[in-house]
Amino acid sequence: MKFEGKTALVTGGSRGIGRAICLELAEGGANVVLCYAGNEAAAQETVQAVEALGAKALAVHCDVSDAAGVDGLVKAAVETFGRIDILVNNAGITRDNLLMRMSEADFDQVVAANLKGAFLCMKAVSKLMLKQRYGRIVNLSSVVALRGNAGQVNYAASKAGIIGMTKSLAKELASRGVTVNAVAPGFIETDMTAALPEAARTAAQGSIPMNRLGGPEDVAKAAAFLAGDGAAYITGQVLAVDGGMSM
Ligand code: NAP
Numbered sequence: 001m002k003f004e005g006k007t008a009l010v011t012g013g014s015r016g017i018g019r020a021i022c023l024e025l026a027e028g029g030a031n032v033v034l035c036y037a038g039n040e041a042a043a044q045e046t047v048q049a050v051e052a053l054g055a056k057a058l059a060v061h062c063d064v065s066d067a068a069g070v071d072g073l074v075k076a077a078v079e080t081f082g083r084i085d086i087l088v089n090n091a092g093i094t095r096d097n098l099l100m101r102m103s104e105a106d107f108d109q110v111v112a113a114n115l116k117g118a119f120l121c122m123k124a125v126s127k128l129m130l131k132q133r134y135g136r137i138v139n140l141s142s143v144v145a146l147r148g149n150a151g152q153v154n155y156a157a158s159k160a161g162i163i164g165m166t167k168s169l170a171k172e173l174a175s176r177g178v179t180v181n182a183v184a185p186g187f188i189e190t191d192m193t194a195a196l197p198e199a200a201r202t203a204a205q206g207s208i209p210m211n212r213l214g215g216p217e218d219v220a221k222a223a224a225f226l227a228g229d230g231a232a233y234i235t236g237q238v239l240a241v242d243g244g245m246s247m
Helices: 016-027 038-051 069-079 103-132 143-145 155-175 196-208 217-229
Strands: 007-011 031-036 055-061 086-089 134-140 178-185 238-241
Touching: 007 016, 007 069, 007 103, 016 031, 016 038, 016 086, 016 217, 031 038, 031 069, 038 055, 055 069, 069 103, 086 103, 086 217, 103 134, 103 178, 134 155, 134 217, 143 155, 143 178, 143 238, 155 178, 178 217, 196 217, 217 238
Parallel strands: 007 031, 007 086, 031 055, 086 134, 134 178, 178 238
Antiparallel strands: none
8 A cells, every 4th residue: 555644636536547547556556635626526436436546535625726715625625534645736728729720818818727726736835845854746748749739739738837937846856756747648549639530540550669658547647656755766757658659
């Protein structure tokens, strides 16, 4: 039970990759606090799935782009479990369009949820981790941060920003026992990618050397590795989980 006695905060834990990360950490014995944007039924289902593994869970409604909401989320986690050892910044959205057709609102919403949300959570949680002199922060970037993608100027900007923030905070916290790393998933089968046309899915699969799309659990295993004590000497890194897509 490598996460026994530890508490993890996973943003966007109600569905997809975030849900898989909650379960992976719970399987290792962690208490899990997850937040969600609006899908309470899915969040409660994740809570039940975590509890079925014998771990404790708390779901909190919180828009990660709202500073007061994030402060409330962190307060609820600490009141319930006393500490936060692991933060996984997973919450994210897409609003895809070609630049010429992309509205300013679509740019702002994606950057607010994906980039500012991670900033607010890291700011709130790193204070606790500094006092504890222990912490693991794992941020969800994307293969599109490394390669770009037509129709995703907003999303790619937010995910490339995640890499810059990860490396910068890693330097700030390295001497205090807190590591900050990122995972960069490729094409993972979740609600986020289910909306894409079949032609886009087939094209994506063709560009993956392993010739298959990834599953949420592929990313969860990598995130759990970076959140564990086995990754104690790894910080500021970006781990691609993409079947070789970004090589
Ligand atoms: P998903 O299935 O669409 O789930 C998104 C999750 O984020 C949901 O739990 C959602 O909550 C939550 N969320 C969205 N906006 C939020 C906000 N403002 N505040 C709090 N929670 C919010 O997405 P996914 O595919 O699992 O993606 C998870 C992460 O991996 C994202 O950061 C995504 O960019 C990244 N990623 C995904 C892929 C992929 O191929 N799927 C590839 C690379 C990177 P509700 O359930 O309440 O809506």
